[in-house]
Amino acid sequence: MYNLLKGKKGIIFGALDENSIAWKVAERAHEEGATFVLTNAPIAMRMGEIKNLAEKTGSEIIPADATSMEDLENLVEQSMEILGGKIDFVLHSIGMSINVRKGNHYTNSNYDFTHKGFDVSALSFHRVMNVLYNKKAMNNWGSIVALTYMAAQRVFPDYNDMADNKAYLESIARSFGYFFGRDHKVRVNTISQSPTQTRAGSGVKGFSGFLNYAEKMSPLGNASALECADYTIAMFSDLTKMVTLQNLMHDGGFSNMGISDIIMDDFIDKTEG
Numbered sequence: 001m002y003n004l005l006k007g008k009k010g011i012i013f014g015a016l017d018e019n020s021i022a023w024k025v026a027e028r029a030h031e032e033g034a035t036f037v038l039t040n041a042p043i044a045m046r047m048g049e050i051k052n053l054a055e056k057t058g059s060e061i062i063p064a065d066a067t068s069m070e071d072l073e074n075l076v077e078q079s080m081e082i083l084g085g086k087i088d089f090v091l092h093s094i095g096m097s098i099n100v101r102k103g104n105h106y107t108n109s110n111y112d113f114t115h116k117g118f119d120v121s122a123l124s125f126h127r128v129m130n131v132l133y134n135k136k137a138m139n140n141w142g143s144i145v146a147l148t149y150m151a152a153q154r155v156f157p158d159y160n161d162m163a164d165n166k167a168y169l170e171s172i173a174r175s176f177g178y179f180f181g182r183d184h185k186v187r188v189n190t191i192s193q194s195p196t197q198t199r200a201g202s203g204v205k206g207f208s209g210f211l212n213y214a215e216k217m218s219p220l221g222n223a224s225a226l227e228c229a230d231y232t233i234a235m236f237s238d239l240t241k242m243v244t245l246q247n248l249m250h251d252g253g254f255s256n257m258g259i260s261d262i263i264m265d266d267f268i269d270k271t272e273g
């Protein structure tokens, strides 16, 4: 390991089980010398797995519903106390759509569910940054990252209302990132990750199709959760100090592909000369 985060303090949202991208980020951040607080929705705590991660990484857990300003204020205050100062890095790794969960088609959304999913998956990022900004909780040259998916830019029909949530999330990164950069020298970016087998990922209808298609389309194949964690660590480290307001594609090249040989093969008329 490289001690890339030696002495740095952070808050990591969204580690649910060992498949979670946030789980891998926590393990890698620990290996790179960081100390951090783990947080998740109180309901996710009851599943208990996060305690194993906390033990393994010597971290404390503070429950917080990312849609509650009160919870977030408590989280940030307590984190600064536990960690003994301001925060250097924050990972927002939160996503949930009730329309997806209930199998509601995009063309027939339940708007109460749409509101809830938007609040959890997108607006929560604004709330988190609002609390960090107004409490002046971030150190200069700190780094904030949220995870996103390419359905924010391109149509993936079964990604449903999460596509709209991700578009809003990415926009928040730019809009809030401006003020955070200008006033606190803090950078804000989103990482747009390949389809990955996790609890949130597998909830999407036809997920294996997403996964296999992207694997065959990308020159490097799909990026794993661990590889996403490595990239996130790089974004938290001092090696990326001038990168901000970006949506960073971490997808093995998928987003710039038109067609790959292997997919083309499936469509070629074999009787052609």
Ligand SMILES: NC(=O)c1ccc[n+]([C@@H]2O[C@H](COP(=O)([O-])OP(=O)(O)OC[C@H]3O[C@@H](n4cnc5c(N)ncnc54)[C@H](O)[C@@H]3O)[C@@H](O)[C@H]2O)c1
Pocket (backbone or CB within 6 Å): 013, 014, 015, 016, 017, 019, 020, 021, 022, 040, 041, 044, 064, 065, 066, 067, 092, 093, 094, 095, 096, 120, 147, 148, 149, 192, 193, 194, 195, 196, 197, 198, 199, 200, 201, 202
């Ligand atoms: N898995 C993929 O294919 C994929 C691809 C690109 C981006 N992403 C994004 O990565 C992020 C992490 O997802 P994951 O794939 O690791 O799945 P995951 O299910 O392990 O993580 C989602 C997390 O969101 C948390 N969460 C839900 N509601 C919350 C609330 N109200 N307050 C606080 N936390 C809450 C869950 O408890 C869970 O820990 C999400 O933003 C997801 O959209 C995932």
